[in-house]
Amino acid sequence: MFKPFLLILTALILFSCSEDKPNPQVENPAFYDFERKGQSTVSFSGQTTRILMATELLQSMLDFNMTSSQLLEMYTNESPTGQDVGPFGNPELNASSKSIKSKVAASIDFFSANTAESAAIKSDFENWIIAQVEEVYPNQNQLATQGVAGQIADGTSVRYVNGKGLEYDQAVGKGLIGALMVDQMLNNYLSPAVLDEANNRTLNDAQITEEGKRYTTMEHKWDEAYGYLFGLSTDASDPLSTLGEDNFLNKYLARVDNDSDFTGIAQEIFDAFKLGRAAIVAGDYHLRNAQAEIIRKKISELVAIRAVYYLQQGKSGIPTTGNNYGPMFHDLSEGFGFVYSLRFLRKPDSDDPYFTRTEVDGFINQLISGNGFWEISGETLDFISEEIASKFEFTVEQAGS
């Protein structure tokens, strides 16, 4: 009986939304294709490089022949004294002057005046990398037990955990999703402080491109945000057709989009990126900022949903009998990294994060206090899940399945 009313109401909403439609100058293309004089102006090679560096670092953390200095060089891409190093298997990455570490917790909005926290976060990653070598490597051929690092079966897979059940490689991998990709995207490149820096607007309005490049600075900054999500996509102009092409944000956008509770999130994010970029071309900065807020909201949701998902998976994996801890440890290790990433989420239409450092530290401590995953309770996991979900429009139940 509500249906006709709903239809009218929906029509009303659609109609009222349409007043916000882009002004006629904005040409919103079907795909992320933007050209100047017949040539593409889209560029984000630096993001692709960093995603590839992170990929190789993660693989190497499970190569038990590595040393901690080799792994740390992959993180810093320089020696402790600042000399050039070649830690990667891929020579292009060695040739690059970029590094993972320099962009960890390094956004202009959250960390430019908060360098103490930035340094602490940067060294969290270093500590996990070192601990992998010092705690886990020596116990490669030992079964993990409470308080003792080693290997544990997760189905037919083998996982390598510390004494608390945490896989350091998962902490690093899922932690980088927040500390590198999300922070750079939401709090740096989509920020007016970066997009409108110096005379970017004037140059963009006049279509003055960077020296030797086909893009304006503002266009490029926007693309760099895009690159942290779609940097490894086969076809960067149509990335949704092949979603799931890295082990970071892209992969989990695919996962969340596959959950029927959240289907459509990938399209929403892509559409906002595309329209925002078109708005820059047209010089419509109001529209650009509106798209940035959509991206902030949706990317933040994505990470929070995934954090709750893994905590809930971990909860349902707590063995009731026997000692099949492997699957639960793996879920909670991924969850640990996503919880760590919460710190970098950005409330839309606000300068504030969703979670403070203190809040996130509180969650982390609850996860790994005492014997960590070996003795964590379902109540604790539910508590953290509820705390996370309460800041968003989804429920623990929706995220958890």
Added chain:
Amino acid sequence: MKKLIGLFILTVIISCQDTPTEVFTDSFDRKAMLVYWADHIIIPSFEAYDKSLDDLVVAKNIFIENEDIASFENLRVAYLSAYVSWQTVSMFDIGKAEEISLRNYTNIYPADENQIQSNIQGQNYDLDLPSNFDAQGFPALDYMLYGLAEDSNAEITLLKGKDFSNYLNELVDRLKSLNAEVLNDWKTNFRDSFINNDGSSATSSTDKLVNDFLFYYEKFLRAGKIGIPAGVFSGSALSNAVEAPYSEIYSKQLFFAGFETIQAFFKGVSFEGVQNGTSLEDYLIHVAEQNNTSSISDEILAQWALAEQKALALGDSFRNQVEVDNIKMLQTYDELQKAVILLKVDMLQALNIQVDFVDADGD
């Protein structure tokens, strides 16, 4: 306005939710089914498997003593018959079998040749470690008995080496001791708790075993034996991922041993094949009669018949089949897959059983 819309949408969402399902009460005698499963299917299957392992141990001992072609061929025969017998118990991953990860230590393939070689050479290994799952069990035996060298004589020459024969010895004895533990537990202890756990909660015996049945069907039969080597999950065919690739010609036989076990369990055919007792088919018919609907069981059996038809067209060597005419593997997979939907959705719904496993994340 916004608030009103929010409220309105909320109302719609709430009113759209499923009406609470009635508390499910079917009058089916779960306990009788559990007793039948335990006494006429599961325990006899483990006993027969145990017997085949006894034969394997004897054949292995004779070979190690004689190291000649006759005892080697005899060992290969015993190996095959134990491997076929294993297929009849693999799905019963419950109780002690689940606790000690019997299946992971018995049949994870493809075998890791490098790991096996390094275990043999290093002489310092721990077969309890998960990283050694794929360096033991039948896949490792397949490699040891068929994959070390070009022909039987060269195989025997290698196996005469102390390090090799020690490893062979340990692989076989370990299969026996692991299963002995499981069988003993069924006989002394687990049978009673299994048949008495006859409720309908997620941890009841029926719910758990039906999940084990499904999990086996989906992951080990459909994916492991057919889908993975056919490249369903990787995009390109992986002919080395077939079961028993070194002996080569037994993969079809092993597949059918598993497939027949699945069907017999569903229909309630006893291990000896002489008795037809109460099982999932009857349960589904019973529920359908109660609800005045038609049973899904006929559709499931018909779908399996189609899958069987496709599988019969496969060659004895799946490795060869994948390399020469993979489309037949894919067709078999497709028919097996269609039954997954019937089992996992329709059957579980009818029996009011929740799936207790999820598709692995793959990372």
